[in-house]
Amino acid sequence: MIDKTSLWIVIILLGLGSFGLRFVFTGLIGDRPLPAWMLRHLRYTAVAVLPGLVAPLVVWPAATDGTFDAPRMAAALMTLAVGYFTRNVILAIVLGALTLYGGLALLG
Amino acid sequence: MPRQTTKSIYWQGVRDGAPFILVIVPFSVLFGVVATEAGLNVLETMGFSVLVIAGAAQFTALQLLSDGAPTAIALISALAVNLRMAMYSASLTPYIGGASLGQRALAAYFTVDQSYACAIVKFEANPGWSIPQRLSYFFGVVTAICPLWYVFTLVGALVGTSIPQGLALDFALPITFLAMIAPMLRTPAHLAAAFVSVTMSLIFAFLPYNLGLLIAGVAGMMVGAQVEVTRERRIAPPTGDTS
Numbered sequence: 001m002i003d004k005t006s007l008w009i010v011i012i013l014l015g016l017g018s019f020g021l022r023f024v025f026t027g028l029i030g031d032r033p034l035p036a037w038m039l040r041h042l043r044y045t046a047v048a049v050l051p052g053l054v055a056p057l058v059v060w061p062a063a064t065d066g067t068f069d070a071p072r073m074a075a076a077l078m079t080l081a082v083g084y085f086t087r088n089v090i091l092a093i094v095l096g097a098l099t100l101y102g103g104l105a106l107l108g
Numbered sequence: 109m110p111r112q113t114t115k116s117i118y119w120q121g122v123r124d125g126a127p128f129i130l131v132i133v134p135f136s137v138l139f140g141v142v143a144t145e146a147g148l149n150v151l152e153t154m155g156f157s158v159l160v161i162a163g164a165a166q167f168t169a170l171q172l173l174s175d176g177a178p179t180a181i182a183l184i185s186a187l188a189v190n191l192r193m194a195m196y197s198a199s200l201t202p203y204i205g206g207a208s209l210g211q212r213a214l215a216a217y218f219t220v221d222q223s224y225a226c227a228i229v230k231f232e233a234n235p236g237w238s239i240p241q242r243l244s245y246f247f248g249v250v251t252a253i254c255p256l257w258y259v260f261t262l263v264g265a266l267v268g269t270s271i272p273q274g275l276a277l278d279f280a281l282p283i284t285f286l287a288m289i290a291p292m293l294r295t296p297a298h299l300a301a302a303f304v305s306v307t308m309s310l311i312f313a314f315l316p317y318n319l320g321l322l323i324a325g326v327a328g329m330m331v332g333a334q335v336e337v338t339r340e341r342r343i344a345p346p347t348g349d350t351s
Contacts, residue, residue: 001147002146002147002148002173002174004152006173006179006182007148007152007173008152008155009179009183010169010173010179010182010183010186011152011155011156011159011160011169012159013183014159014160014165014166014169014183014186014187015159015160017183017187017190018160018161018162018165018187018190018193019216019217021187021190021191021193021194021197022193022194022196022197022216022217022219023197023212023213023216024194024197024198025194025197025198025200025201025205026197026200026201026204026205026212026215026216027197027209027212027213027216029201029205030201030205030206030212031205031206032205034201034202037333038198039202040333040336040337041329041330041332041333042198042199042201042202042329043232043332043333043336044297044298044301044328044329044331044332044333045195045196045198045199045228045325045329046199046224046225046228046229046289046292047289047292047293047298047301047302047305047328047332048301048302048304048305048324048325048326048327048328048329048331048332049192049195049196049305049321049324049325049328050221050225050285050288050289050305051289051302051305051306051309051324051328052305052306052308052309052320052321052324052325052328053192053221053285053309053321054281054282054285054286054289055305055306055309055310056309056310056313056320057279057281057282058282058286059310060313061278061279062278063273063276063278063279072276072279072282075279075282075283076282076283076286079282079283079286079287079290080286080289080290081290082287082290083286083287083288083289083290083291084290084291084293087290087291088291089124089127089287089288089291090127090287092283092286092287092290093127093283093284093287096283096286096287097283100276100279100283101276104276
């Protein structure tokens, strides 16, 4: 059983801390201009963080207890390929999901 | 293309956020269920989802508290999971830094993986958007996903059953993110950044507190920036050498 005091300490401080992390740059820097080298790095934030966020979930899916899963890998590659070549997010999601369900139906 | 109104941009955000409903609903239901099973009442469970509004960090804190970890460890670990939010904040600053303090604070509260990912794609693609238009888009995305985060945490806490495993909704998150990432890979610099990110996050996946992702993020940004500089140098000098 979790101690109620430490639970609320964590909830409140984690809430404040998370807000602080989300606000640290937009809040403190505001509309002051950023140096060119920093802007150059920030241009790649999305492509540097989001693929790293997804990669372990694709290679070691939690649903299969972290063992490689062919339907999930196929679905990920299909989504990536369709998204890359068509630039159509919805089409990539639909074809990725169809690949996943098709693969799961075929391979169990 | 006809001139976009701020209102139409808001609805564009709602539409772009909509696919993430498939991610948010099962994830928030699951949090409600797991928190209730860990002995949290409805108020405590909702406290997490409303005050923290970050799934992975909430699960981390809950897991560690259930395991009897010290309060400080649970807190620091969950904050570490959320460190990527500071990177998102930095990345959004050139676009919405000029908004009012209240608007920036509200946007900060609602900065989650999905709202950031949608926003940064559209901000880059529409450099002519004004700050109010950017905020409209951002809050459009938020409208589609964040209220559902609260509502379905509550559903999970009250109903107490998760969405059936057979639907394989665990994979909704990878698919929706990959579908968003793929069109972002426009230049060799973007491709290099993504490749390094994937490689580093797999190599450093063993590190605790999601630190592998931070290493992957920083390394990816550095490589992307470096490739950009190298390519500019190769293109810039008028030597006539077209390599």
